[in-house]
Amino acid sequence: MAFHKDYNSDGRTAEDRALDRFAEMMVEKISTMQKDWEKPWFTEGVMKWPKNLSGREYNGLNAFMLMLHCENNGYRLPVFCTFNRIAGLNYSKDKSGKPVPLVDDTGEKLPQVSILKGEKSFPVFLTTFTVVDKETKEKIKYDDYRKLSENEQKKYSVYPKLNVFNVFNVDQTNLKEARPELYAQIEKENELKRPASIDEAKISFPALDAMIERGLWVCPIYPRHQDNAYYSISKDEIVVPEKSQFVSGESFYGTLLHEMTHSTGAKDRLDRFKAETFGDKNYAREELVAELGSALISSRYGISKQIKDESVAYLQSWLKELKESPDFIKSTLFDVKRASSMIAQSIDGVQERLNDQVDLMDADNDGNTLEVAHVEREPFEVAVADEYVPFRRGR
Numbered sequence: 271m272a273f274h275k276d277y278n279s280d281g282r283t284a285e286d287r288a289l290d291r292f293a294e295m296m297v298e299k300i301s302t303m304q305k306d307w308e309k310p311w312f313t314e315g316v317m318k319w320p321k322n323l324s325g326r327e328y329n330g331l332n333a334f335m336l337m338l339h340c341e342n343n344g345y346r347l348p349v350f351c352t353f354n355r356i357a358g359l360n361y362s363k364d365k366s367g368k369p370v371p372l373v374d375d376t377g378e379k380l381p382q383v384s385i386l387k388g389e390k391s392f393p394v395f396l397t398t399f400t401v402v403d404k405e406t407k408e409k410i411k412y413d414d415y416r417k418l419s420e421n422e423q424k425k426y427s428v429y430p431k432l433n434v435f436n437v438f439n440v441d442q443t444n445l446k447e448a449r450p451e452l453y454a455q456i457e458k459e460n461e462l463k464r465p466a467s468i469d470e471a472k473i474s475f476p477a478l479d480a481m482i483e484r485g486l487w488v489c490p491i492y493p494r495h496q497d498n499a500y501y502s503i504s505k506d507e508i509v510v511p512e513k514s515q516f517v518s519g520e521s522f523y524g525t526l527l528h529e530m531t532h533s534t535g536a537k538d539r540l541d542r543f544k545a546e547t548f549g550d551k552n553y554a555r556e557e558l559v560a561e562l563g564s565a566l567i568s569s570r571y572g573i574s575k576q577i578k579d580e581s582v583a584y585l586q587s588w589l590k591e592l593k594e595s596p597d598f599i600k601s602t603l604f605d606v607k608r609a610s611s612m613i614a615q616s617i618d619g620v621q622e623r624l625n626d627q628v629d630l631m632d633a634d635n636d637g638n639t640l641e642v643a644h645v646e647r648e649p650f651e652v653a654v655a656d657e658y659v660p661f662r663r664g665r
Contacts, residue, residue, distance in 0.1 A: 283434075284393070284434035285395070285432055285434055286596070287393070287434075288393035288395065288434050289596065289599055289600050290596075291393065292335050292599050292603065293592050293593075293596075293598075293599040295335065295338050295339070295342070296338075296592050296599060297589060297592050297593060298342075299311075299338060300585055300588055300589055300592070301589065303577060303585065304585045304586070304589070307576075307577050307582045307585070308576060309576070310565075310574045310575055310576050311561070311562075311565035311568075311569070311575050311576070311577065312337055312338075312341065312565060312568075312569045312574075312575070318348055318460050318461075318462050318570070318572075319333055319348065319569070319570045320332070320333050320336040320337060320340070320348040320349070320350060321348065321349060321350075321460075322349070322350055322351060322355070322437075323349060323350070323351040323355055323440070323456075325459070328350075328394060329607050329611060330563070330566055330603075330606050330607035330608070330609070330610035330611050330614075331395060331603045331604060331606065331607035332394040332395060333566060333570075333610075334562060334565075334566050334603065334606060335392075335394075335603075336348065336350060336392070336394070337566075337569060339392050339439075340439065343439070345439045345441045345442075346441060347439070347440055347441060347456060347457065347460050348460060349439065349440045349456055349460060350392070350394070350437040350438060350439055350440070351437060351438060351440065351443075352435055352436065352437055352438075353385060353391070353436070353438070356383055356384065356385060356438065356443055356445075357383075357384075359372075359383040359445075359449065359452075360372060360380070360382055360383055380448070380449075381444075381447070381448040381449075382448065383443060383444060383445055383448045383449060384443065384444055384448075385438055385442060385443055386442055386443060386444060389438060389442040389443075391436035391437060391438055392436065392437055392438070392439075393434050393435070393436055393437075394434070394435050394436075394437050395432055395433070395434060395435075396432075396433045396434075396435055397430050397431065397432050397433070398412075398430070398431050398433055399412040399415075399428055399429065399430050399431075400412075400428070400429040400431070401414075401415040401426050401427070401428050401429075402426060402427050402429070403425060403426055404425055404426060404427055405425070410426070412428075415428070440453070440456060462572050473518065473519030473520055473523070473573070474519060475519070475523050475571065475573075476621070476624055477617045477618075477620040477621040477624060478523060478526065478617065480620055480624065481616070481617070481620055482526075486616070486620055487508075487530065487533070487616065488533060488534070488536075488539060488612075488616075489501075489506045489507050489508060489533050489536070490506075490507045490508070491507075491508045491510065491526070491530075492507060492508065492509045492510070493510050493511070493512045493513065494509060494510075494511070494512065495511065495512050495515065496509075496511060497511060497515075498511070499511060499525045499526075499528075499529055500529065501529045501530075501532040501533045503536065503543060506533070506536060508526070508529045508530065508532075508533055510522070510525060510526055510529065520568075520573050520574050520575075521576075523568070523573055524564060524568050524573060524574075524575040524576065525578070527563070527564035527567050527568055527575070527613065528560050528561065528563075528564040528578060529560075530564070530613055531559065531560040531563035531564050531567075531609050531610070531613065532556070532560050534563075534608070534609040534612050534613065535556065535559070535605075535609070539612070540605070540608050540609060540612070542556070542559070542605055542609075543556065544556075551587075551591075554584045554587045554588065554591075555591070555598075555602060557581050557584050558584065558588050558602055559602060559605045559606055559609060560581075561577060561578065561581050562602070562603070562606045563606045563609045563610045563613070566606065566610045567610050567613050567614060567617075570614060571617070
C-alpha cells in the first residue's frame, strides 16, 4: 500500500517540508537535553494532549510535535484550528447552504474571529483513504469499507494519501476577545488534571495500577524488589522495581511507560524490533521510540517524564541520525504514534471502566470474564548472567 504524494515545483512535497521542520525541532530539543538531561521532555504540568477546536485529539505523531511547538512559543492551550475553521466561526448556513454572518441576541453582527497579523501556521499530518472496487471501479467511504468482512474487503483496493494541513493555535487568534465565552469554555475543558495522588511524593495512577494488578496489559508486568526495569522479548514480560524503590510515583510510572512502549514492538503486535545487540543503530532508534512514546503518554496524563539515565548515552546518536537521515524522523515518529495510541487506548479503556465502577475483567460487561486473559503470577526468577534480557533499565 503506497502513499500518494503531491510534489511542488522544486520536487519536494509538503510532507518533506513538514518533516524537515519536525527534525529541526527535535534536534533543538535533544541538543537542549544534552546540556541538561535532568530536565523533563515536556515542562511539568503545562498542558493536556493537543486537540482541534472540535475537541478531537491529534494522534501521537502530531501531538508530540504540537506540544513542542506550544512549549517553544509559550502557548497556554493545546488547541489548534485551520484557517477555514476560524473563518467558519463567523458564519452559520441557511437552508440553501449559503453562509450567513452570526449575530448576537439583539441582531448585531458578532465581532470577527481571525488569525492575528503576522502569525505563522504549523503543519500536521492527516491520512485519507480512497477505496475503489477492483471490478466496477466504484468508490466507497473508508468507514464503510472498515465495516466489511475480511473476504468482502478483498474486493477493494485501498489508496492512502498523507495530507499536510496547516494549523494555528487558538492563542494565535483573537478568539479570547471576539468570543470570550467560547474561549473560557476551551480553557475549562483543557484544564490539566493529574492522576489522583496519595501525596506529592507517591503519586497514584489507578488505571495503570489496575493494569498491573489484574494483568490488563498486552503482557504481564511484574513489580519486584530488585534494581532493574526491562522488557524481555523472549519471555514477553515487563519487570520493574517496586514503586516504593523510586524517588517518586512519577519516576515509577515514567519508567513503566518506557517499558510498555518497548512491549508494543513485539512481533505479534507492531512488529518493530530489529536490534540484535546492545548499542547498535537499530537499538538506539528503539530507545528513542520508547523515550518519545513514554514522554508523550506521561504528558497526556499530567506526569512529568525525565529522560532515562541509560538513554542519555544515545543523545549524540539520535542527533546524528536526525541531521543525516531524512527518513529517520518520519519512521521514528510514526512508530511513536502507533505505540502511544496503543497504550493510551488501553489506559483510557481501563479508566473508563473504573469510573463506571464495573468489573474490569468483564471486557464487554456481559458477565463473562473469560474473554480477558488473566495473568497467573508465577514466582519471580532473577535472570542468570548469560541470559539476554533486552531493554534493561535502572531507575
